[in-house]
Amino acid sequence: MFEYKLIKKDSKSMxxxxxxxxxxxxxxxxxxxxxxxxxxxxxMTPEELKELGSQIILSNTYHLYLRPGHKLIEKxxxxxxFMNWDRPILTDSGGFQVFSLKDNRKxxxxxxxxxxxIDGSRHFLSPEKAxxxxxxxxxxxxxxxxxxxxxxxxxxxxxxxxxRTTRWAARCKEAHQNTDKQALFGIVQGGGYEDLRxxxxxxxxxxxxxxxxxxxxxxxxxxxxxxDMLEVTTPLLPENKPRYLMGVGSMDALVEGVMRGVxxxxxxxxxxxxxMGTLITMKGKMNIMNAKYAxxxxxxxxxxxxxxxxxYSRAYLRHLFKAKEILASRLATWHNIxxxxxLMKRIRLAIEEERFMDFRKEFFEANDDYSAYK
Amino acid sequence: MFEYKLIKKDSKSMxxxxxxxxxxxxxxxxxxxxxxxxxxxxxMTPEELKELGSQIILSNTYHLYLRPGHKLIEKxxxxxxFMNWDRPILTDSGGFQVFSLKDNRKxxxxxxxxxxxIDGSRHFLSPEKAxxxxxxxxxxxxxxxxxxxxxxxxxxxxxxxxxRTTRWAARCKEAHQNTDKQALFGIVQGGGYEDLRxxxxxxxxxxxxxxxxxxxxxxxxxxxxxxDMLEVTTPLLPENKPRYLMGVGSMDALVEGVMRGVxxxxxxxxxxxxxMGTLITMKGKMNIMNAKYAxxxxxxxxxxxxxxxxxYSRAYLRHLFKAKEILASRLATWHNIxxxxxLMKRIRLAIEEERFMDFRKEFFEANDDYSAYK
Numbered sequence: 092m093f094e095y096k097l098i099k100k101d102s103k104s105m106x107x108x109x110x111x112x113x114x115x116x117x118x119x120x121x122x123x124x125x126x127x128x129x130x131x132x133x134x135m136t137p138e139e140l141k142e143l144g145s146q147i148i149l150s151n152t153y154h155l156y157l158r159p160g161h162k163l164i165e166k167x168x169x170x171x172x173f174m175n176w177d178r179p180i181l182t183d184s185g186g187f188q189v190f191s192l193k194d195n196r197k198x199x200x201x202x203x204x205x206x207x208x209i210d211g212s213r214h215f216l217s218p219e220k221a222x223x224x225x226x227x228x229x230x231x232x233x234x235x236x237x238x239x240x241x242x243x244x245x246x247x248x249x250x251x252x253x254x255r256t257t258r259w260a261a262r263c264k265e266a267h268q269n270t271d272k273q274a275l276f277g278i279v280q281g282g283g284y285e286d287l288r289x290x291x292x293x294x295x296x297x298x299x300x301x302x303x304x305x306x307x308x309x310x311x312x313x314x315x316x317x318x319d320m321l322e323v324t325t326p327l328l329p330e331n332k333p334r335y336l337m338g339v340g341s342m343d344a345l346v347e348g349v350m351r352g353v354x355x356x357x358x359x360x361x362x363x364x365x366x367m368g369t370l371i372t373m374k375g376k377m378n379i380m381n382a383k384y385a386x387x388x389x390x391x392x393x394x395x396x397x398x399x400x401x402x403y404s405r406a407y408l409r410h411l412f413k414a415k416e417i418l419a420s421r422l423a424t425w426h427n428i429x430x431x432x433x434l435m436k437r438i439r440l441a442i443e444e445e446r447f448m449d450f451r452k453e454f455f456e457a458n459d460d461y462s463a464y465k
Numbered sequence: 466m467f468e469y470k471l472i473k474k475d476s477k478s479m480x481x482x483x484x485x486x487x488x489x490x491x492x493x494x495x496x497x498x499x500x501x502x503x504x505x506x507x508x509m510t511p512e513e514l515k516e517l518g519s520q521i522i523l524s525n526t527y528h529l530y531l532r533p534g535h536k537l538i539e540k541x542x543x544x545x546x547f548m549n550w551d552r553p554i555l556t557d558s559g560g561f562q563v564f565s566l567k568d569n570r571k572x573x574x575x576x577x578x579x580x581x582x583i584d585g586s587r588h589f590l591s592p593e594k595a596x597x598x599x600x601x602x603x604x605x606x607x608x609x610x611x612x613x614x615x616x617x618x619x620x621x622x623x624x625x626x627x628x629r630t631t632r633w634a635a636r637c638k639e640a641h642q643n644t645d646k647q648a649l650f651g652i653v654q655g656g657g658y659e660d661l662r663x664x665x666x667x668x669x670x671x672x673x674x675x676x677x678x679x680x681x682x683x684x685x686x687x688x689x690x691x692x693d694m695l696e697v698t699t700p701l702l703p704e705n706k707p708r709y710l711m712g713v714g715s716m717d718a719l720v721e722g723v724m725r726g727v728x729x730x731x732x733x734x735x736x737x738x739x740x741m742g743t744l745i746t747m748k749g750k751m752n753i754m755n756a757k758y759a760x761x762x763x764x765x766x767x768x769x770x771x772x773x774x775x776x777y778s779r780a781y782l783r784h785l786f787k788a789k790e791i792l793a794s795r796l797a798t799w800h801n802i803x804x805x806x807x808l809m810k811r812i813r814l815a816i817e818e819e820r821f822m823d824f825r826k827e828f829f830e831a832n833d834d835y836s837a838y839k
């Protein structure tokens with residue numbers, strides 16, 4: 092029930108067009124996955140996400156484990172049913188969140204003891220526990236429990252960390268109960284060190300996962316380092332398995348990631364910044380709170396086909412933000428998710444039509460945010 | 466373009482079934498009108514309101530005048546276009562909000578000087594100004610500028626106040642520019658005094674408005690006083706004109722208001738309490754935050770056909786509220802507006818089928834919130 096099918100390879104880059112088959116449907120790749128941290132993509136209904144063309148969403152094991160609890164979600168028939176979403180779901184392992192609780196966690200070979208950000212209660216997350224929780228949630232794609240080393244870290248620390256991540260990945264594979272319904276991905280780590288990325292990728296490929304994530308990037312390092320790390324990693328990953336770059340969702344990084352052979356992306360940025368009034372367009376970002384939009388009766392983005400642009404003006408949207416109306420978050424989120432889905436759609440088409448590198452050039456030329464690339 | 470047609474009168478009460486024709490469509494009465502204070506019904510899109518069966522919404526002159534300004538809305542083509550709502554709209558006059566600013570306003574015969582709740586800036590609202598703003602907004606039904614006397618007030622104060630409200634109503638009528646497109650309602654005041662309600666109603670009817678509002682109720686007085694005031698007022702209002710009870714929207718008051726001859730109601734309560742987790746059902750209100758719903762996988766209301774009840778459990782909704790998710794407000798608002806529209810639909814049907822008083826009896830018997838009526 093889980094298969095990656097390669098449809099087309101770009102001749103001038105690592106970009107590739109594929110299809111991912113899961114128990115809850117097919118996914119056209121490369122794909123951007125909106126994030127629904129707490130069993131809801133903030134401000135949106137599942138029906139709206141479908142209308143937007145969301146093919147798969149991500150949800151967070153750490154958050155759902157603490158609240159409302161994975162056992163309740165299992166009792167409700169799994170995460171799909173609990174949140175009313177019948178397309179594919181990917182859950183992370185909780186590792187990233189737990190390791191972010193710097194002062195409130197203790198790492199051992201066995202796992203991580205940590206304190207809840209909600210009520211300070213103490214919990215223990217291990218490879219086995221992370222998989223158990225994800226088995227209860229029932230997502231189509233689940234993640235091995237990994238350590239995401241902070242940026243920057245010493246070579247020695249990162250090496251020990253990635254080696255433990257490999258051992259944990261093996262334990263996750265061992266603990267995984269629903270191999271027929273849920274595909275477990277291993278996560279490549281290695282910080283900003285080429286040799287360690289290579290070591291991590293090779294170790295994980297040896298363990299043979301149905302897909303591979305690339306973690307520990309977009310955590311504060313310069314973008315050129317992220318791209319360098321991708322360039323040494325993706326060639327080592329099997330061609331017949333999907334590759335997922337974790338936590339990356341700026342337009343430039345989506346284009347650059349695809350060029351380096353990535354199939355899947357997720358990021359809270361488009362939805363989070365939407366709620367603060369930052370709108371993503373093909374010409375660059377705009378802050379709708381800016382006074383210059385106060386009487387601007389044009390849509391956010393001329394030619395955009397999203398619900399927001401079809402029905403509302405910048406002046407109205409700015410009014411909603413000034414008045415702190417919930418509809419402001421809804422309309423802005425709608426537009427931003429649409430923007431990234433539209434970008435990925437154009438990327439997929441460009442690969443199919445063998446003009447991805449031309450598309451990339453045109454994209455950066457038209458977008459004021461990325462003058463550094465020009 | 467504005468006409469009230471009486472379809473059916475109940476033989477055992479003052480309840481009546483009618484149709485109100487406006488430039489933006491017909492309204493079946495009795496009707497509940499959701500409130501969109503700042504040019505949006507909080508948490509909802511216009512399309513959702515249509516799906517819910519909202520026939521007309523209310524918006525607030527005071528708020529829109531201060532932000533974003535009526536001139537911008539006029540430039541955008543009027544409130545309908547600005548907010549993407551093509552069904553009827555009713556605007557209030559701003560009187561209620563201005564008089565609520567107790568320490569920041571000064572009343573003269575000419576009008577009211579007040580300070581904005583947003584930035585403290587000074588403004589002057591008069592009958593002429595209130596109508597000018599409402600002419601810019603372009604709602605189908607607009608309100609005369611009135612004084613809503615606080616509860617309780619002395620007989621002498623209320624008498625002087627209602628007499629000024631009558632003089633202001635005459636000035637509003639004089640100032641009104643769009644009589645062909647916007648129906649101006651006079652507002653009956655008179656506090657909790659029968660003689661003053663009678664005086665106010667008679668004075669306004671003499672001025673001949675296309676509809677009449679009943680104001681100054683549901684402002685802190687016991688409900689039996691509200692009902693007493695309705696009983697002396699509605700018989701004095703012309704049968705061929707609609708009657709609108711301002712700011713009333715609890716289920717019991719809707720039923721009791723209809724029984725006393727009211728056609729139109731509005732209230733922020735269903736939407737405001739929704740955002741705090743209070744859900745309205747035919748059996749009584751429930752607070753979804755209550756721990757007993759933590760693992761309750763049933764819908765809010767068994768048999769309810771709303772989007773929320775069709776797709777989500779109490780446990781999921783409670784989780785969304787605990788996690789402070791925007792979707793919580795959306796789903797709860799959806800249910801509460803549906804509940805009141807459904808109640809009004811049943812009321813309309815009961816009147817048509819000549820069983821309104823039986824319906825009323827059954828309603829109170831089934832609803833735990835209103836044991837006082839049993």
